Amino acid sequence: MSDPDSRYLLRSRPPAEKLVDISFRNLAIAMASVVAIVLFSILVVVFQGSLVSMARYGWQFLVTSDWNPVDDQYGAGAAIYGTLITSLLALMIAVPLGVGTAIFITENIIPKGIRDVIGLMVELLAAIPSVVLGLWAIFVMEPFIRPGLELLYQLFNWFPLFSTPPMGPGTIPAVLILVVMILPIITAISRDCLNQVPPQLRQAAYGVGTTRWGAIINVILPAAISGIIGGVMLALGRAMGETMAVTMIIGNSNNFSVSLLAPGNTIAAMLANQFGEADGSQVSSLMYAAFVLIVLTLCVNIFAQWIVKRLSLKY
Amino acid sequence: MTQTLTHNKAESASDLRYQPFQRRNISSGALSFLAALFAAIAVLPLILVLGYVLVQGGSKISLALLTQLPPPPGLEDGGIANAIVGTLVVTAIAALIAVPVGVGGGIFLAEYSRSGWFAQFIRFGTNVLAGVPSIIAGVFIYGTIVTSRILFGNAYSAVAGGMALAVLMLPTVIKTTDEGLKLVPDDLRRGALGVGASRFVTVVRITLPAALTPIATGVVLGIARAAGETAPLIFTALFSPFWSDLLTPEGIFAPIATLSVMIYNFAIMPYEFHNELAWAASFVLVVMILALNLFSRWLARFAAK
Numbered sequence: 001m002s003d004p005d006s007r008y009l010l011r012s013r014p015p016a017e018k019l020v021d022i023s024f025r026n027l028a029i030a031m032a033s034v035v036a037i038v039l040f041s042i043l044v045v046v047f048q049g050s051l052v053s054m055a056r057y058g059w060q061f062l063v064t065s066d067w068n069p070v071d072d073q074y075g076a077g078a079a080i081y082g083t084l085i086t087s088l089l090a091l092m093i094a095v096p097l098g099v100g101t102a103i104f105i106t107e108n109i110i111p112k113g114i115r116d117v118i119g120l121m122v123e124l125l126a127a128i129p130s131v132v133l134g135l136w137a138i139f140v141m142e143p144f145i146r147p148g149l150e151l152l153y154q155l156f157n158w159f160p161l162f163s164t165p166p167m168g169p170g171t172i173p174a175v176l177i178l179v180v181m182i183l184p185i186i187t188a189i190s191r192d193c194l195n196q197v198p199p200q201l202r203q204a205a206y207g208v209g210t211t212r213w214g215a216i217i218n219v220i221l222p223a224a225i226s227g228i229i230g231g232v233m234l235a236l237g238r239a240m241g242e243t244m245a246v247t248m249i250i251g252n253s254n255n256f257s258v259s260l261l262a263p264g265n266t267i268a269a270m271l272a273n274q275f276g277e278a279d280g281s282q283v284s285s286l287m288y289a290a291f292v293l294i295v296l297t298l299c300v301n302i303f304a305q306w307i308v309k310r311l312s313l314k315y
Numbered sequence: 316m317t318q319t320l321t322h323n324k325a326e327s328a329s330d331l332r333y334q335p336f337q338r339r340n341i342s343s344g345a346l347s348f349l350a351a352l353f354a355a356i357a358v359l360p361l362i363l364v365l366g367y368v369l370v371q372g373g374s375k376i377s378l379a380l381l382t383q384l385p386p387p388p389g390l391e392d393g394g395i396a397n398a399i400v401g402t403l404v405v406t407a408i409a410a411l412i413a414v415p416v417g418v419g420g421g422i423f424l425a426e427y428s429r430s431g432w433f434a435q436f437i438r439f440g441t442n443v444l445a446g447v448p449s450i451i452a453g454v455f456i457y458g459t460i461v462t463s464r465i466l467f468g469n470a471y472s473a474v475a476g477g478m479a480l481a482v483l484m485l486p487t488v489i490k491t492t493d494e495g496l497k498l499v500p501d502d503l504r505r506g507a508l509g510v511g512a513s514r515f516v517t518v519v520r521i522t523l524p525a526a527l528t529p530i531a532t533g534v535v536l537g538i539a540r541a542a543g544e545t546a547p548l549i550f551t552a553l554f555s556p557f558w559s560d561l562l563t564p565e566g567i568f569a570p571i572a573t574l575s576v577m578i579y580n581f582a583i584m585p586y587e588f589h590n591e592l593a594w595a596a597s598f599v600l601v602v603m604i605l606a607l608n609l610f611s612r613w614l615a616r617f618a619a620k
Contacts, residue, residue, distance in 0.1 A: 013513065031415070032423040041459065100349065121362075122357055128361070131582075211342075237446045271546075294451055
């Protein structure tokens, strides 16, 4: 302490402290890498599991639809068709509903208190487990809508989409429950995007004398559209992978049918139904179907992320 | 002269008044009505489902139901106790795995490399993992843990179920930790480093406590979501009609009952009593999850104050 300059010297860090610092950093890196490792292993495990089936059925698997464990014949055509048709139909219904709700709770149409309550309720809807929605769909929703479906069949049975009599579980109830499942995602993301539109844009629109909906349609929606489309794509990914509610209400039929009133199937429902008691080449075929589902959802999700980055307007 | 002026004034004033029957005002009002209708439709399912579950399930709740085992199919006496315990166990296992890993990963993203290529890659991976369907997490654990019997030669087990749920919780925890830590002002870090704290001490004593509430909010939400998941559990944790012997390792390395799988299994059974048990299980599960959700909301509001 005799040296007057010693108080300006930097404290030399003891090796133990350095060690703690470096190992903590490395630990954090390791934890972060777990995400990459898990994602990678999911792909590898499912791909490896499906190799036997891929070699055996090749592309035919994707377009044929006989699923017969007894004869060892597998084709996921019906399930893939079901996955696509249910999620697209659900999207067609849920997008206007979700975006409309989001507009209703972001624009100043009603007092803030009510808006917050509606927002909270839509968020709580997202918290209801899929399996509970499935239970509700079986015992409450499906019996309730069946007369409507009967009527649809009576009136339009000449039209291929409604060509079979409804017999309980089927594609249309599954689509409706999917709508309930993806509505909160679309609403939440659209709401966030609409809230992020700069207030100056609104003010400018109102300043030139437009009506509320003139501003919404011509100014606010275009400004928020990239995020909304991204949210819609995310919802599509979610709809494709949604399992329990769909499994419980779609009927799980492996026979291909164009009719929306007939029981159908989706990849996720097929996995949920059969994995528990599958063995031999059925496991491989289910893994193949799972791989198709992963590829579908990955494409949709990556496209969603890309579109958000690409389309986002800069202010 | 003055007369025309006032006349003009009156005319222009009437122009600025809101004219409800102008075409554009009518269409605007109609669209507002449509949006209100859509919002009502969006809220309707929550009210219907919640109301039905609370009435139908809540009316069945009794002490016996909460403390007894489910009966064999066809019999009518028993409860859902083992499934309640099982849900808590499996979710706890998932949280024990996902929370440390997720928080660690989040710390790396926010504290060590905000914009490096590896951090970007991990963020992208987190988003992709968040979009992976839940049933795929089940297939993954089935392919790695269940079929390989890597856990002491056991196949279906509570631990395998917990691991599948952990895969689903991981992205949520990482994201909320990352976002929470990013909200901590840099001045705090500089201050800590400035008085000679090491990086480790800065993170553990300064930034993590400052970001605790947003992280806790995210973790609670993640747990709530995992508790309701069914798809990854049907072929990892499977189901068990018995009590799990949780004090011995055999208990958590054996199949276990969970509320969600119980709902699924009992809903499609042709026995009315089992269907009723499914409604009761739904009641317990929904109340549990909504309580966790409202708790996380309270936490967030508590933090904002």
